[in-house]
Amino acid sequence: MRGALLTLLICLAPLCRGQMAEDSLLSAVSSLYNQGTYEAAELAARRALSADGTLSLKARTEFEKLLAFTLVAEGQNQEARGHFLIALSLSPDLALDPVLVSPKIIAVFEEAKQQFKADLAKKETAVSAAGHAASWRILVYPGWDQYRQGHETKGVALAALETAFLGATVALELSKESAREKYLSATEAADISSTYQTYDNLRKAEFYTAAGAVVVWLYSQLDAFLHLPPSLDAPQVIATPDGTSRVEFRVHF
Numbered sequence: 001m002r003g004a005l006l007t008l009l010i011c012l013a014p015l016c017r018g019q020m021a022e023d024s025l026l027s028a029v030s031s032l033y034n035q036g037t038y039e040a041a042e043l044a045a046r047r048a049l050s051a052d053g054t055l056s057l058k059a060r061t062e063f064e065k066l067l068a069f070t071l072v073a074e075g076q077n078q079e080a081r082g083h084f085l086i087a088l089s090l091s092p093d094l095a096l097d098p099v100l101v102s103p104k105i106i107a108v109f110e111e112a113k114q115q116f117k118a119d120l121a122k123k124e125t126a127v128s129a130a131g132h133a134a135s136w137r138i139l140v141y142p143g144w145d146q147y148r149q150g151h152e153t154k155g156v157a158l159a160a161l162e163t164a165f166l167g168a169t170v171a172l173e174l175s176k177e178s179a180r181e182k183y184l185s186a187t188e189a190a191d192i193s194s195t196y197q198t199y200d201n202l203r204k205a206e207f208y209t210a211a212g213a214v215v216v217w218l219y220s221q222l223d224a225f226l227h228l229p230p231s232l233d234a235p236q237v238i239a240t241p242d243g244t245s246r247v248e249f250r251v252h253f
Contacts, residue, residue, distance in 0.1 A: 064084070064086045147159070
């Protein structure tokens, strides 16, 4: 009867959060667990966690931990590990007292802790590698690094501009040399003036297109350095419907 009342109390908790402190809710779930009414404790913990927006970080961590305790007691170690991962993502320094907690629970918790550390190290290594790779990509061609970092539109635009300027510069260089030969071979005053004007116009146009290519390249460097190195958000653990979980990282460039 007492267990049923405790469960009912926690089920109604989201409706009376102003009258009931979080420590009372935690005490109620803990009491159900200690009584061995694991199904009731599991339901109560899930109900409390459903009010995620109103729970403090500390309370959510404790509810995730208690839910994992009940799942281990029910033999659902895989799902319990997922909730331990969530608790660790909320409080990375979370630890269990081996004197007060059963070895079976400690074992599942340690598995989750090792997985959490391994996933975190793997993602940090990937982010570090991405930062180093960018240092040479931005020097090779404008837009390449932006495209690789997920800024496709900007990357394509920069690459297209650079290609257009470089292509125009090469074409103007060839035309300029042809115009120069005509200018040097001209003998009539009118031809000399006309061919020189053409040559001079092509020379100036080539200068501007080459300058445009340099400006695009410099802008690409500045843009890349303003957005690098990438930043890594705090990891989040997402529980999946099949009872497993994954650690999710968000990297911003």
